[in-house]
Amino acid sequence: EPEVTQTPSHQVTQMGQEVILRCVPISNHLYFYWYRQILGQKVEFLVSFYNNEISEKSEIFDDQFSVERPDGSNFTLKIRSTKLEDSAMYFCAGTQGVGNSGANVLTFGAGSRLTVL
Amino acid sequence: SQKIEQNSEALNIQEGKTATLTCNYTNYSPAYLQWYRQDPGRGPVFLLLIRENEKEKRKERLKVTFDTTLKQSLFHITASQPADSATYLCALDRNSGYSTLTFGKGTMLLVSP
Numbered sequence: 001e002p003e004v005t006q007t008p009s010h011q012v013t014q015m016g017q018e019v020i021l022r023c024v025p026i027s028n029h030l031y032f033y034w035y036r037q038i039l040g041q042k043v044e045f046l047v048s049f050y051n052n053e054i055s056e057k058s059e060i061f062d063d064q065f066s067v068e069r070p071d072g073s074n075f076t077l078k079i080r081s082t083k084l085e086d087s088a089m090y091f092c093a094g095t096q097g098v099g100n101s102g103a104n105v106l107t108f109g110a111g112s113r114l115t116v117l
Numbered sequence: 118s119q120k121i122e123q124n125s126e127a128l129n130i131q132e133g134k135t136a137t138l139t140c141n142y143t144n145y146s147p148a149y150l151q152w153y154r155q156d157p158g159r160g161p162v163f164l165l166l167i168r169e170n171e172k173e174k175r176k177e178r179l180k181v182t183f184d185t186t187l188k189q190s191l192f193h194i195t196a197s198q199p200a201d202s203a204t205y206l207c208a209l210d211r212n213s214g215y216s217t218l219t220f221g222k223g224t225m226l227l228v229s230p
Contacts, residue, residue: 006162033217035220041222042121042206042220042221042222042223043155043206043220044220045217045218045219048217056217058217077181089158090140091160091161093160102152103148103149103150103166103168103210104171104210104218105151105163105166106161106163107163108160108161108162109160110159110160111158111159111160113158
């Protein structure tokens with residue numbers, strides 16, 4: 001079964017450093033998302049991406065965050081200057097779009113754990 | 118903004134019993150309500166969804182109900198197994214199309230042999 005692949009699985013960085021998290025979506029997916037989950041907290045929406053553009057973003061997704069799909073396959077989330085509170089699990093997710101159900105069902109990757117020291 | 122409440126305490130049940138998990142929301146009724154399973158250190162995995170005009174959906178040992186008057190969904194796992202132990206997340210989809218999902222914090226289910 002196709003999977004969403006995320007790398008790295010775990011990254012430790014110093015506060016103020018730039019981090020790039022990578023995702024290889026399922027090939028027939030059209031809509032892509034980044035969510036994050038702080039330890040013990042709920043899964044929170046960061047940004048959605050369609051047709052090489054951001055379609056929606058949350059308040060969390062401020063100027064220090066950016067997303068790109070540089071080569072038409074990989075999908076990246078960049079955090080320019082990491083803060084301690086950026087420590088979380090970051091999930092990439094994708095969807096073909098509205099299926100037969102009419103709903104937006106997401107396929108998530110296994111996540112990238114970011115630890116900011 | 119939409120608030121989603123799920124039982125914060127873990128639910129402990131014996132193997133073979135039915136587990137019932139609750140999801141309550143406060144504001145708008147979503148077009149769809151979805152349930153995901155999350156294992157430790159892993160991403161959520163989609164299980165089942167129900168539309169706002171549906172009362173009940175079933176899939177194998179899983180059943181979801183949706184009461185828009187009570188603003189509540191119940192998620193049932195019948196004949197539970199230790200392998201069902203995980204955190205179960207409720208997610209609301211505001212409307213059809215490509216809207217983002219809003220997740221609850223989840224309820225941890227522990228099924229003892």
